[in-house]
Amino acid sequence: MRVKYLFLCGLLFPGLTGCRDNNREQRLLERERALLEREKQFERKDANYRSLLKMRDSLLALQDSASVKIWPANIAGNWNSKVICKESNCSNYVIGDQRSDIWEFSNDSTGMFTKVISKNNLVRVFSGQVNKEDILLHFATDSTADKKVEMKVSLQLAGKGLMKGVQVISVDNDCKASFSVDLVQVSK
Numbered sequence: 001m002r003v004k005y006l007f008l009c010g011l012l013f014p015g016l017t018g019c020r021d022n023n024r025e026q027r028l029l030e031r032e033r034a035l036l037e038r039e040k041q042f043e044r045k046d047a048n049y050r051s052l053l054k055m056r057d058s059l060l061a062l063q064d065s066a067s068v069k070i071w072p073a074n075i076a077g078n079w080n081s082k083v084i085c086k087e088s089n090c091s092n093y094v095i096g097d098q099r100s101d102i103w104e105f106s107n108d109s110t111g112m113f114t115k116v117i118s119k120n121n122l123v124r125v126f127s128g129q130v131n132k133e134d135i136l137l138h139f140a141t142d143s144t145a146d147k148k149v150e151m152k153v154s155l156q157l158a159g160k161g162l163m164k165g166v167q168v169i170s171v172d173n174d175c176k177a178s179f180s181v182d183l184v185q186v187s188k
Contacts, residue, residue, distance in 0.1 A: 071105045071112055071128070074157070075135060079103045079183040081116075083167060090175035103183060126153065135163065148172050153181060161185035 070076075085097040101123065104115040112128040114137050126137035137153035148171070155165035163183040170176050 069109075069111050070107050072130065074160075075130070075163075076105050076107075078186040079105065079163065080186060082182045082184075083179045086178050086180055088175070088177035090169070090171055090177045092171065093169065093177035102186070124151075126151070133157075135165070155181065155183065 079102070081099070081101050081103050083099045083101070085093050085095050088095055099118075101116050101118045104117060105128070106113065106115070112130075114126040114128050116123040116126070124139050126139045128135065128137050130136075133156055135153075135155040135157075137151075137155070139149075139151040141147065141149045150170045151167060153165060153167045155163045158164040161184060163181075165181045167179040167181050168176060169179070
């Protein structure tokens, strides 16, 4: 009889432990699936968060750049110029040389700029900005140009429809020329 009990226990015991292992495996698989689903949800939330950060940063950059891109109404538009060379150690510029062009102060989505137009031809485009009392213009040739030319203009309002200032031209960091600049606003 004892042998029968041992035999029955021997048959039942592996069956019971087999069920327990199967249940454990099933619970582990369910936990793994739940963990994978949580990881996917986290990845989606992380991607959404990063997308929102990029959008916020681009909006902040746009807001910062948009605040300084428009010329004030009393500056925007066309101006007749009279530019006279006052000092020079450059062979290209002689003291007393004079130019008369049209300077167009305008802006677009890239910023504020001033076009210099001579005889209906575009001569150059200055980038521009306005500080408290100064209007600052800048032009520089790119790195592929034969000569490295940099031009800086500083202007101040000198009355209604009148600006005065100085233009400094540097060529190849070798010579400099200074010019007086008088601008008279073209009637609209």
